[in-house]
Amino acid sequence: MIEQVLEKIFDKVDKIPTFPKVAMQALEILRKEDVDLREVERVIKSDPGIVANFLRIVNSPAFGLPQKVDSLFKALMLLGVNQIKFIIVASVAKNYFEKNLIGYGLSSEDIWLHSLGCGFIAEEIALDAGFSINKIDAVYVASVLHDIGKIVLDLYTKLELNKFIETFEENPKQDFIQVEWLVLGVDHGLVGATLLKRWGFPENICFAIRAHHDPDLMLQSDVAAIVALSNMLINMLGIGGGVDVFKYKVPSQLLGFLDIKQDRLLKYMKIGLYKSLVFKKEF
Template sequence: MRPDTVLDQIFEKVDRIPNFPETAQRALRLLQDEEVDFRELEKVVRHDAAITANFLKLVNSAAFGLPRKVNTLLQAFSLLGINQIKFVLIASCLGQYLKEPIKGYNLSPQDIWMHSMACGLMAETLAHRAGLHRPENLYTAALLHDIGKIVLGLYVEGELEKLEETLEKNPELTFMQAEWLVLGADHAIVGAELLRRWEFPREVYFAVRAHHDESLMLQTHLAALTALANALVNLMGIGAGVDTFAYHLPEGLLEAAKVTEKDLYPAIVETFEKAEALKATLFA
């Protein structure tokens, strides 16, 4: 039977994307309860050796500011807040999706990994600076916002080179418009569809869908904060690919993200320092 939408056609060809780890999904469900029992959480997480190893490596980076080196998950949990545990947990799953370069976007695995991590750090820093209650799925949305690029990278490979060409010849296009012209879909829609298939909550895939859409990004706090964090990280040039400056931002984004102008500069400085610390831990 012929698939009937562009998305179906794309996903029909993409069988190389591993599912989001069930271990992480279970741990995130436990973490919805602020009073989570760390022993129970540890039992769930240690089930996955790769996540556990990544978690311990990441958490010992100066970016997370722990007072001492930790060797076990339980030690780490007891020193981190719930929000930091969620962040590190999702970040620990990210690496498995970022092993190969994404050619058409001119991104190495390190670029996109740093971009995704920096977006997560920026979202957290903005929320902290502005004294915000963290939206439930902030780290999932911020860390996974560009995951659609990986799907498109696998789907089209050779075709993706045409993106650069199209943007060069038509500088008035946004990157999303160029993606539509060349691929028939864009990385935000594809990323949202992947997260939907992985059974993330609706507000997560909405935020990912919205992260370059000037009107959608204003519709929820999570979407606005994710889009703002992404835009700032792009401006900082972290993990910059061909699409870095090829987007527009709407008026009202700061208000929708509940962030003020005075929060921006300190958030940029802090995110830069943390991103450098992470880079030193992971890519030295």
């Protein structure tokens, strides 16, 4: 039944451009143990748009470089691997969040700030956990793209808006995810994961996106657990969560699974808020 619903949804979705091949290739190279920056440069240079974005962001006040950089290779050398990945993923992801999501009651700025903040929180948690570079990469990419399923489903939520409102009125204790399942037969996590699978993203990233609202699935992977926690924390700040943003609470099982103390959460929320406000201006 779910497969049929997904097929019906994706049969009608032909306006969402695929994740650029150049960006995918660059990320693949950056996941290697010995990263060849000349190879990264060669791949990125084949897309002038990404090059322009890259240099503009690197030269922004947010990075605070001592002098202007006009060479892509020099920029790559000045940045760490994680920062290079951040710029590539964020500059591409921004293109998907440029429209207001009317069906979700979110402006383009809301959804972008939410995605950035989630990414920054997740990255900080992964760094504290001592994750490998590749795992930090998976956590960051999944966090920035975790709500991409909303882009796909927005058309349907707009068409079924009255039904959504009626369902909320009938079930005031339910959250938006439960209402998505009741009205549409899927949720945006499942749709987002399906989209990224079609684009060829690694399984751990797809699973984390699938699981970020599922209390059982999020405890099956540390990457998924961090994405889920980061989403909860950025929602608790009131950033881009939609109609039920303040219903979020962090389950003790999730903190136990990640071995994170409650008193660390405020630190992560502050980092997510500060960095997202700084960097949103640069994209």
